[in-house]
Amino acid sequence: MSKKPASRNPSADQLPVVVKAAGIGFTPTATLRANARKNIDKGAITESYKADKGTVIKLLNDALATEYVCVLRYMRHYFMASGMLADSVKAEFLEHAQQEQEHAHKIAERIVQLGGEPDLNPDTLTRRSHAEYQEGRDLRDMVKEDLIAERIAIDSYREMINYIGDRDTTTKRILESILAQEEEHADEFADLLNGWIGK
Numbered sequence: 001m002s003k004k005p006a007s008r009n010p011s012a013d014q015l016p017v018v019v020k021a022a023g024i025g026f027t028p029t030a031t032l033r034a035n036a037r038k039n040i041d042k043g044a045i046t047e048s049y050k051a052d053k054g055t056v057i058k059l060l061n062d063a064l065a066t067e068y069v070c071v072l073r074y075m076r077h078y079f080m081a082s083g084m085l086a087d088s089v090k091a092e093f094l095e096h097a098q099q100e101q102e103h104a105h106k107i108a109e110r111i112v113q114l115g116g117e118p119d120l121n122p123d124t125l126t127r128r129s130h131a132e133y134q135e136g137r138d139l140r141d142m143v144k145e146d147l148i149a150e151r152i153a154i155d156s157y158r159e160m161i162n163y164i165g166d167r168d169t170t171t172k173r174i175l176e177s178i179l180a181q182e183e184e185h186a187d188e189f190a191d192l193l194n195g196w197i198g199k
């Protein structure tokens with residue numbers, strides 16, 4: 001029987017040395033264990049968290065205000081939509097309102113994970129929101145205002161993602177998934193406006 005060739009994989013205790021030589025760096029298990037025992041009141045936020053937590057929480061709270069203003073604007077548009085195209089556009093308004101609510105939910109959860117508090121104070125909501133609460137004169141104007149609000153959200157999410165970079169990959173991933181859906185929303189309304197017939 002042939003002898004099993006020796007494994008080329010580095011053993012566990014060689015790993016930090018091997019990886020450090022490649023310029024990446026892994027923390028030895030004993031240090032990982034010791035670090036995890038420190039500051040356990042910080043929950044999911046460990047010493048390796050690299051972003052400025054206060055700034056990230058502030059950015060997320062601004063995004064949270066934006067999402068709630070968008071929920072309210074879409075609900076207003078949903079109830080007020082009238083005219084030839086109203087039924088199909090109403091369905092879009094309602095779906096978007098529900099999706100903006102889901103975005104708000106994800107953002108608020110992340111704020112709490114980071115040790116912050118979601119700011120849902122209605123007194124300051126529109127001031128803190130990036131997007132505006134525009135009622136719209138008629139159905140077409142509502143769609144136009146919603147497209148503008150989506151474009152504002154797209155730019156602000158993109159800026160946040162660029163700022164956070166790889167310093168907080170969980171927040172970045174959440175924001176990227178929201179951004180993708182805001183782009184879908186904007187695209188749907190842009191199509192609708194392009195094909196608009198009548199007032």
Ligand SMILES: [Fe+2]
Nearest residue numbers: 067099100103
């Ligand atoms: Fe949203």
Ligand SMILES: [Fe+2]
Nearest residue numbers: 150181182185
């Ligand atoms: Fe949206």
